[in-house]
Amino acid sequence: MEKEKRVLTGEHFIQGDIACAEGAISVGCNFFAGYPITPASEIAERMSERQPCLGGTFIQMEDEIASITAVLGASWAGAKAMTATSGPGIALMLENIGLGIMMESPCVIVNVQRGSPSTGLPTLWGQADMMQARWGTHGDYRIIALCPNSPQELYDLTIKGFNLSEKYRVPVFIMTDAVVGHMTEKVIIPKEEDIEIYPRRYTTLSPKEYLPYKPEADLVPQIIKAGDGYRIHTTGLTHDERGYPVMSAECQKKLVSRLIDKILNNLDDIIIVEEKDMDDAEVVVISYGITSRVVIPTIQKARENGIKVGSFRLITAWPFPGEKIRELSERVKGFVVPEINCGQMVREVERHSKCSDKVELVPHTGGDIHDPDTIYEAIMKVAKS
Amino acid sequence: MRKEIRVSGFGGQGVILSGYIIGKAASIYDGKNASFTQSYGPEARGGACAAQVVISDSNVDFPLVRDSEVLISLSQVAYNKFRTLVKPNGVVLTDEDLVKPENEENDIKTYAIPATRIAEELGNKIVGNIVMLGYMTKVTGIVSKEAMMKSIGDSVPERFKELNIEAFEKGYQYPG
Numbered sequence: 001m002e003k004e005k006r007v008l009t010g011e012h013f014i015q016g017d018i019a020c021a022e023g024a025i026s027v028g029c030n031f032f033a034g035y036p037i038t039p040a041s042e043i044a045e046r047m048s049e050r051q052p053c054l055g056g057t058f059i060q061m062e063d064e065i066a067s068i069t070a071v072l073g074a075s076w077a078g079a080k081a082m083t084a085t086s087g088p089g090i091a092l093m094l095e096n097i098g099l100g101i102m103m104e105s106p107c108v109i110v111n112v113q114r115g116s117p118s119t120g121l122p123t124l125w126g127q128a129d130m131m132q133a134r135w136g137t138h139g140d141y142r143i144i145a146l147c148p149n150s151p152q153e154l155y156d157l158t159i160k161g162f163n164l165s166e167k168y169r170v171p172v173f174i175m176t177d178a179v180v181g182h183m184t185e186k187v188i189i190p191k192e193e194d195i196e197i198y199p200r201r202y203t204t205l206s207p208k209e210y211l212p213y214k215p216e217a218d219l220v221p222q223i224i225k226a227g228d229g230y231r232i233h234t235t236g237l238t239h240d241e242r243g244y245p246v247m248s249a250e251c252q253k254k255l256v257s258r259l260i261d262k263i264l265n266n267l268d269d270i271i272i273v274e275e276k277d278m279d280d281a282e283v284v285v286i287s288y289g290i291t292s293r294v295v296i297p298t299i300q301k302a303r304e305n306g307i308k309v310g311s312f313r314l315i316t317a318w319p320f321p322g323e324k325i326r327e328l329s330e331r332v333k334g335f336v337v338p339e340i341n342c343g344q345m346v347r348e349v350e351r352h353s354k355c356s357d358k359v360e361l362v363p364h365t366g367g368d369i370h371d372p373d374t375i376y377e378a379i380m381k382v383a384k385s
Numbered sequence: 386m387r388k389e390i391r392v393s394g395f396g397g398q399g400v401i402l403s404g405y406i407i408g409k410a411a412s413i414y415d416g417k418n419a420s421f422t423q424s425y426g427p428e429a430r431g432g433a434c435a436a437q438v439v440i441s442d443s444n445v446d447f448p449l450v451r452d453s454e455v456l457i458s459l460s461q462v463a464y465n466k467f468r469t470l471v472k473p474n475g476v477v478l479t480d481e482d483l484v485k486p487e488n489e490e491n492d493i494k495t496y497a498i499p500a501t502r503i504a505e506e507l508g509n510k511i512v513g514n515i516v517m518l519g520y521m522t523k524v525t526g527i528v529s530k531e532a533m534m535k536s537i538g539d540s541v542p543e544r545f546k547e548l549n550i551e552a553f554e555k556g557y558q559y560p561g
Contacts, residue, residue, distance in 0.1 A: 179449075
C-alpha cells in the first residue's frame with residue numbers, strides 16, 4: 001500500500017470495510033473519529049493507518065457519543081468527517097445525530113449492521129437497524145441512507161454519501177452489514193480525476209451580509225468554516241435564519257418544514273434503485289444490502305420455472321422510493337420482501353402499495369443470510385395468489 | 386462456473402491468508418470473480434478456523450460457502466468439523482501428518498501431503514499453508530499457477546518471498 005497516495009487507483013482485492021475507508025479518503029475525508037466495534041473496526045483501523053500519512057486526523061474517542069460529537073465539530077471546522085460503528089454505537093450517537101440534522105452538518109455515519117438487539121451477535125449478520133437510521137433520533141426530519149451490497153459498492157457509495165451530505169447538508173448513513181463489511185472482493189478504484197467531488201457550499205457573502213440559515217433556492221443554506229471570521233451562532237434549538245433560538249410554532253414550522261423539504265424536493269436526485277427483469281414482472285422482489293445478492297439466484301430459478309419475477313433493489317433506502325412502489329403495485333401481482341430482520345422496510349412497501357395484502361415478508365432474525373429456498377417459496381406463493 | 390473452496394485449520398496456521406491468496410489470484414490475476422469470507426470469533430484462538438472462497442466466471446451472487454467442492458484441512462479438529470460439508474465428487478486435501486482421514490462417501494477424493502513437514506525441511510513450518518496451496522493448485526486446477534505465484538508474492542513480506550515461492554513449488558511438484 002502506498003500510504004501517502006490519497007487515491008489508490010487500480011484493482012485491489014480488499015475487504016468491504018477497507019473499501020469504505022478508501023472511498024471516504026478518495027472523496028476527501030480528512031477526519032475520522034470513532035470507537036472500535038465489530039464488525040466496523042477495520043474501517044477505523046484503516047483510517048488510523050492512512051489519515052496521518054495524508055495530513056488528516058484520526059482520533060479514537062472514549063466512546064461513540066464523543067465520536068459523533070467530534071465529527072460534528074470537525075465538520076464545522078471545515079473537515080470532511082466520518083465515523084463508523086455498528087448498531088450499539090449508533091444507539092449511543094443518536095442524540096447528536098439529531099444535532100447534526102438540526103445544525104445541518106455535512107458528515108457520513110457508517111453502520112456495519114450485526115445481529116441485534118443490544119450487543120446481540122457481534123460477529124454475525126443483521127439488517128435490523130434500518131428503522132433506527134430513519135427514526136432513531138427524536139423528532140421529525142428526513143435522513144439519507146445508502147445500502148451497498150459489495151465491497152465495490154461500499155467504495156462507490158461512501159463517495160456518493162459524502163457528496164449527498166455536502167449537497168443537502170445532512171448526515172448520511174451508509175447502511176451496510178457484517179457480510180459486506182467483512183467480505184473481500186475486487187474493488188476498482190478509479191483515477192483521481194474521475195472521482196466526482198461535490199464541494200462544500202461555502203458562502204460567497206461577506207461576514208456582514210451572511211446569515212447562516214438563510215436557504216438558497218433549493219432550501220439548503222450556505223455554510224462557513226469556523227475560524228474564517230464569520231461570527232455565527234448554531235444550535236440544536238429551533239432557530240431563525242440568523243441561527244438564534246426562536247421559541248415559536250411559526251419558526252418551528254418554517255425550520256422543520258425546510259429540513260424535510262430540502263430532501264423531499266430532490267427525491268429524483270437522491271434515490272437510486274436497481275431494477276432487473278422488471279419489464280414483464282408479475283412478482284417483484286424488493287431487497288437491499290447483502291440480501292439483494294441472495295435474491296438473484298432465486299429469481300433465476302423462478303424464471304426457469306416460468307414465473308415472471310423481477311428484482312427491485314433499494315440502493316437508497318432513505319428517502320424511500322414510495323412513489324415507484326405505488327406505481328408498481330398497480331401493475332404487479334405482489335411484492336416479496338426478504339430482509340434480515342422481522343419486518344422493517346416491508347412496512348414502507350406496505351404503506352405505499354395500493355394493496356398491502358399483496359406484500360409477502362420473508363423475515364430472518366439474523367446470524368445468517370437467507371436460505372434462497374425461503375425466498376423462492378415466497379415468490380411462488382405470491383405468483384400463485 | 387461457480388467453484389467453492391474452504392480452507393480450514395487451527396488459528397495461526399495461515400488459514401485466512403491462504404483464502405485471501407486464492408481469492409486474489411482468481412480475482413486479480415485470473416480475471417475471474419472471487420468472494421472471500423472468513424470466520425470471526427473465538428475460533429481464531431486455537432479452535433477450528435476457516436476461510437471460504439467462491440470463484441466464478443460470472444458474478445458471485447450468493448457470497449457464502451455452504452458445501453464446498455474443495456476442502457483443505459490442516460488440522461484434525463477442522464477436518465472433523467468441515468468434512469461433512471463437501472459436495473459429492475468433491476476434493477479433500479489434508480496435511481497427512483496432522484489429519485487422519487475417514488473413509489469418504491459420495492465419491493469424495495482425498496489427497497494427502499505432508500505440508501508442514503515439507504515446510505520444516507525448507508527451514509520454516511510457517512510456510513506449510515503455502516506448500517498446501519501449491520498442492521491444491523496442481524490437484525484442482527481451479528486457479529492458475531501463475532496467478533497463485535503472483536498473489537503469494539503480493540501477500541507475504543518481501544524477505545520471505547523466496548521461501549514462500551519455493552514452498553509453493555514443492556507443493557505443486559508433490560505427486561498428486
